Amino acid sequence: MSVGSYITLKIDTRNGNVCSAEGPGLSILGCQAGELVGRDWRELLSDFAAKLGNGIKVYHGAPRLVGKKGDDFAQRLLHIQLPGAVPGREQSTGARIPGKRQLKREWELLTRQAPLTMMLWDIDCLEQIARIFGPEARKKVLKHVSRQAVSLVDDAHRLFKLGNNDFLFVITAKADSQAATRQLFARLIENASQPLKIDNYKLSMTINAGLVRYPDDGTDLDELLKKGGQAIFKAQRSGRNTWTTYDQAMELGLMQEIALGADLQEAILTNKLELYYQPQAQITTGQVTGVEALLRWKHPVYGEIPPACFVPLAERSGFANRLTEWVLQHACRQGKKWLDDGLRFGRIAVNISANCFVGGWLNQAVTRVLADVGLDPQFLELEITENIEVAGVAGVREMLAALRRSGITIAFDDFGIGYSSFKYIKLFPLDTVKIDRLFVADVTHNVSSRAIVQAVIRLAADLGLRTVAEGVETGEQLRFLQAAGCDSYQGYLLSPPAPVHDVAVLLCRHSG
Known part of the structure; x- marks a missing residue:
């Protein structure tokens, strides 16, 4: 049966006459709805069969009373499926x-x-x-x-x-x-x-x-x-x-997610979120070259909720931009305070969701925040991942170029774990490549990971990009990275993500 091969008739049950007719099947029969009104539906079926042959199917609806009380009568819907005598007609005409x-x-x-x-x-x-x-x-x-x-x-x-x-x-x-x-x-x-x-x-x-x-x-x-x-x-x-x-469990889970999304929006508005910071240091000198701002949320009922859960929730719920601006505001304000206190931290890095690139929102927000806080753009780094492709390559490239011209640096995060990492370091204007912890974790005993890390470091150097190795936890890993020519590192060997006070102590030690 093609998509248009049906007609719905409204029938007066007192006499079997058609009160109204509609449906794209009328075009198959070559008639107008008005031509059917007033005719007996059984006679119409005979006419339809004469035109289209056998195979017409009729489905009867329950009668319903219409009209004013005392003068009411019953009508019934008839759904008539016509045989596929004109196969594909509706598809070809685009009905x-x-x-x-x-x-x-x-x-x-x-x-x-x-x-x-x-x-x-x-x-x-x-x-x-x-x-x-x-x-x-x-x-x-x-x-x-x-x-x-x-x-x-x-x-x-x-x-x-x-x-x-x-x-x-x-x-x-x-x-x-x-x-x-x-x-x-x-x-x-x-x-x-x-x-x-x-x-x-x-x-x-x-x-x-x-x-x-x-x-x-x-x-x-x-x-x-x-x-x-x-x-x-x-x-x-x-x-x-x-x-x-x-299933019912799915519905309960979605209801819980909606409630959690509302809690997250309230946490943004009432400043119930917190930023931790993880330092990065130059491998050869140990000097701090940057700190990455990492978002934390302690829910009043569920306790600590990892960013891997609530950041995608913000993206699905449509307030990822609001969350990102909250992080930008607080991270830049903290960077300005450290500078005013005489603490050197290199750059403060903020992770950016792909949603933030849509419609040029990101550049406007960054400009607004830096002006409000009074932080020089050279102290801000934005970290992107390859999922920004959904926002359109050409538009993203243009936005990143404008941000770099203002003095902001751009880092490509989680390099190596996606299918298109190498393509993006060619397409996008970048300053830094961050080697994913997946490869760093086993560089000391896995030949493939060693080869990949060495290749990324060489490629970045040839392109004039800095390299930062993530997830460094042992001295052996650090020595390998230094020998391979990696610029900086980040991980528990240097410092875990820590609250502002603890990071300030570390910066004070390195600034003294």
Whole structure:
């Protein structure tokens, strides 16, 4: 069955006459809705069969009273599925997929084919594509994926478009099995991944889906759609081309996350967060060359929550910029105080989320904070990771170049653990490369790690970049790094992340 091959009739039960007609199947029959009004629905079915042959299916809705009291009568909805006599017609003409309003009209009829599996799904990274390539690219992607999805519709699968990037397959009892659902999702992924050319790039789309079942997970349509949305949210966090089935524990977990997000926003507003600082030192002289600001949050109920948990929460919840500005404000203010106290710390480093590059926000925020605090830009370093690509390479490069021109230095953090680290040191204007602790940890006994670290140090030197080794914990590691030509190091051998007072003592010792 093609996506447009259905008609919904509203029938007067007193005489069987059609009160109204709608649905894209009207175009298959070559008639207007007004031509059907007033005719007996049974006669219409005979006419439809004469035109299209056998295979017409009729689903009857429950009668409902309409009109004023004392003059009321019953109407019934009939959902008529037409046979695929004109296969692919709607796809080729680009007719729109039925929306949420049509889903609500058909819901009662669909539930008569229970059990149902509802697969809510969306296209990954659609907004990032729009930001990078423009709004026309979003339309092109949606049209491409919609066309691929329509090709999967048949008698057991109904497709609806619930929003700009929200789709729904309703899988009826005819195919309601895990195997059929897996097969549908696999075909959807395969079809969506067919390359689409945008500008000079070939993009392959990925999909995430959430599954919910009628009647096992509920009977109310809006409640089921809400639960399906929760399942999509979990699937998005698990990676691309994944699907997750709703369960109650998931809902409780999401509710807890929402509450935790509200607590984090309050902690930002009431200054209940704290910065620890971890020094960096020159390997040959031991002189402090920088301190990295590391965020800490002690929750009143859950205790210490690691940044690896609450920073992604801020990004998902849409207040990563507010959190970053809080860190910038407090780190720069502390740097200014240390300078006023005569303590030399080199540069103060702040980690920057990829979200902060969107719309040019970061440069404006940094300029504002430095002016408010009165800190010279030469004392600030911004640390980035390769996930900034989602903000668009060209825009990020331009923003980083402007920051460097103002005197701020740029460090590439966690170098070596991503797929594109080497590409980015060519693409982006950088000053420092930080070698990830994963490689530093076993440089003394792993040949591969030794070779990688030595290669990174040589490459950075050839490009005129400083190198900082992270996670240095032993003298043996430090001696290897010194022999390899690494510039600076950071780790527990020098100092763990520490509160302001402890770091001030260390800086005083090195400044004296």
